[in-house]
Amino acid sequence: xxxxxxxxxxxxxxxxxxxxxxxxxxxxxxxxxxxxxxxxxxxxxxxxxxxxxxxxxxxxxxxxxxxxxxxxxxxxxxxxxxxxxxxxxxxxxxxxxxxxxxxxxxxxxxxxxxxxxxxxxxxxxxxxxxxxxxxxxxxxxxxxxxxxxxxxxxxxxxxxxxxxxxxxxxxxxxxxxxxxxxxxxxxxxxxxxxxxxxxxxxxxxxxxxxxxxxxxxxxxxxxxxxxxxxxxxxxxxxxxxxxxxxxxxxxxxxxxxxxxxxxxxxxxxxxxxxxxxxxxxxxxxx
Numbered sequence: 515x516x517x518x519x520x521x522x523x524x525x526x527x528x529x530x531x532x533x534x535x536x537x538x539x540x541x542x543x544x545x546x547x548x549x550x551x552x553x554x555x556x557x558x559x560x561x562x563x564x565x566x567x568x569x570x571x572x573x574x575x576x577x578x579x580x581x582x583x584x585x586x587x588x589x590x591x592x593x594x595x596x597x598x599x600x601x602x603x604x605x606x607x608x609x610x611x612x613x614x615x616x617x618x619x620x621x622x623x624x625x626x627x628x629x630x631x632x633x634x635x636x637x638x639x640x641x642x643x644x645x646x647x648x649x650x651x652x653x654x655x656x657x658x659x660x661x662x663x664x665x666x667x668x669x670x671x672x673x674x675x676x677x678x679x680x681x682x683x684x685x686x687x688x689x690x691x692x693x694x695x696x697x698x699x700x701x702x703x704x705x706x707x708x709x710x711x712x713x714x715x716x717x718x719x720x721x722x723x724x725x726x727x728x729x730x731x732x733x734x735x736x737x738x739x740x741x742x743x744x745x746x747x748x749x750x751x752x753x754x755x756x757x758x759x760x761x762x763x764x765x766x767x768x769x770x771x772x773x774x775x776x777x778x779x780x781x782x783x784x785x786x787x788x789x790x791x792x793x794x795x796x797x798x799x800x
Contacts, residue, residue, distance in 0.1 A: 519610045525565040536752050537565055543751045544568035544613075546633040548621045548651055550597035551575065552731060553667055554639020555586030555604075556740035561637075562605040564744055566751070568613045569605065570629050573597040574620035584667075584733045621647055630654055635750055637743050638664035643727045645690060645698045652677060652684030661750045665743045667735030669712025671767035672742045675705075676750075678759040687760045687781030699724045700798070701782050704790045709774030711767035724798055734768055742766070 521541060528537055543566050547554050550573035558571060575597050581588035587600040598616045605612060621629050630636070636655050640648050655662040659679040666673040677684050685691055688705045690698045704710075716722070721730045749755035758764060761784075763776045778784040782791065 521565070521609070521611060524609065525563075528565060532748070532752070536754075539752060540565045540748075541567035543634045544570065544632050545747065545751075546570040546572075546630055546636045547639045548572045548629070548636075548647065549639030549641060549644070550587070550601045551581065551639065551641060552584050553665065553736050553739045553743075554637075555597065555601045556736050557637050557639055557743050558601050558605055559586055559608065560740040560744040561747060562608045562612060564748065565609070566747070567609065567611070568632075570615045570617065570631075570633060571598050571601065572617035572619075572621045572629060573601075574618065584731045584736050586736075621651060623650070626650060626654055630658065630660065633660055635747055636660055636662040637747065638662065642666075642702070642729070643695070643699065645695065645702070649685065649690060656683040656685075663743055663746050663750070664706075665739040665746075666706040667731060667739050668707050668765075669715065669767065670732050670734045670738075670769040671707070671712045671765055672735060672738040673707035673763065673765040674742050674746065674758075675763050676746060676757055676759045678750075678757060682760040682781070684760075687778075689782040696724055700791050700794050704787055704794060705778075705782050706763075707765045707774075708763060708776045708778055708787055708790065709765050710790070711765050711770055711772050711774055715769055722798070738766065738768055 525537055545561055545566055547557050550571060558569060576594050577588045577592045577597060587597060587604060592600045596618055598618050602614045602616055605614060617625060617629055636651060652662055661679060662677045664675050688701055690701055749757050761778045761781055765774045778787055
């Protein structure tokens with residue numbers, strides 16, 4: 515026997531933490547997620563299980579063996595398949611009625627406006643080093659008044675930053691524009707998690723190589739990030755609950771069982787961040 519899909523039944527166990535009216539509101543919201551790799555795929559599936567009904571998703575990559583340790587959708591059956599197509603199938607398996615617009619060429623200058631059309635929230639899932647695309651996405655969000663959330667997987671932790679309409683924007687916080695790529699990497703890394711809760715338990719420092727665009731990762735961090743991002747999405751999409759926006763940042767580290775709430779007026783201009791960037795520059799030889 516086959517069971518017909520019923521939205522109300524499928525997401526009925528959400529009711530209590532959200533009202534029936536709020537659940538219906540979520541079904542009509544559209545979330546854009548650029549990047550279906552480390553965190554992006556988990557963002558999509560978590561939001562789909564929350565009952566969000568519309569998505570724009572983008573990624574130009576295919577799955578490979580090196581993705582197996584951390585990426586939703588990565589497995590032997592999906593090798594060489596497009597990430598957006600695999601994740602779209604998985605999301606539709608959760609909610610056959612959800613509306614998903616797929617951008618298999620990734621996000622670029624030619625399709626950015628289309629990708630963000632009708633979007634209620636942008637959730638960042640881009641690769642750490644995709645600076646050009648990331649800067650363009652957050653610049654568009656600021657200009658269009660679209661809330662934007664990034665939750666970075668660092669070690670075994672999730673580092674949250676929200677950029678809300680009318681508040682501090684991405685560039686004002688990170689100070690990336692016009693800088694060399696390695697300097698952008700340092701500034702992005704320090705800006706994401708100024709408390710550096712993940713730093714003490716790095717077991718092999720040789721595996722961090724910004725010049726080669728490589729660094730270690732864990733599934734724990736990616737899944738923590740999805741939970742944090744979906745919690746922020748719920749508050750933003752439903753207009754309920756406190757949303758801490760930049761220059762506030764929050765990092766939860768599962769390995770050390772610690773939470774840090776940072777406040778950096780001026781973002782990477784703040785003296786503490788400037789010092790951390792200088793120290794990282796020396797340690798990493800950048």
